[in-house]
Amino acid sequence: GENVEQHPSTLSVQEGDSAVIKCTYSDSASNYFPWYKQELGKGPQLIIDIRSNVGEKKDQRIAVTLNKTAKHFSLHITETQPEDSAVYFCAASKGAGGTSYGKLTFGQGTILTVHP
Amino acid sequence: KAGVTQTPRYLIKTRGQQVTLSCSPISGHRSVSWYQQTPGQGLQFLFEYFSETQRNKGNFPGRFSGRQFSNSRSEMNVSTLELGDSALYLCASSLDRSNTGELFFGEGSRLTVL
Secondary structure (H helix, E strand, O other): OOOEEEEOOEEEEEOOOOEEEEEEEOOOOOOEEEEEEEOOOOOOEEEEEEEOOOOEEEEOOEEEEEEOOOOEEEEEEOOOOHHHOEEEEEEEEOOOOHHHOOOOEEOOOEEEEEEO | OOOOEEEOOEEEEOOOOOEEEEEEOOOOOOEEEEEEEEOOOEEEEEEEEEOOEEEEEOOOOOOEEEEEOOOOOEEEEEOOOOHHHOEEEEEEEEOOOOOOOOOEEOOOEEEEEO
């Protein structure tokens, strides 16, 4: 089955710096790659996603890039703020139909700490 | 628009007991998925329901089961609880139009097994 590796497991940055989290996936049939942010005591919140027909997507300070050939995708956060501190998860899915219904394969998570 | 609602938020059980967790999806969402989150194994897929039918299942023992009602609300049940079942159980809902894959999670039910 699908396997998603996420690095680093912890990341500490100063406010205003950029943060980059990287993930690799094993199943070339995966075509949907969301990123989730989980704050303490809360459920994961979808922050951005990308599909396999797109190489890059931006939403204000957050961007995601996808390299299908290398089977890796990355989350980039610019101008980090203390409220960005949380656990970030990448995930992969085959998206439409078949055995993929409802199933996301998650990376192990990255604890991001932004110091004021 | 209300989000995914899970009840109870916290519960404590002892080994051998059973537990039922409830999930109300976002209004209009017909697909409900369940995940188990633990520090050691991370987020793992349990099962997915759509129109009262289980369409997908993860690699969990038969002690883990679920169901979905006609109003899309879902429950999951764990029987004969083991210490290792202590976890945050997350429910996620989806519009499931062409199964785009977007899942919206609830706050979870934190189960502690003593």
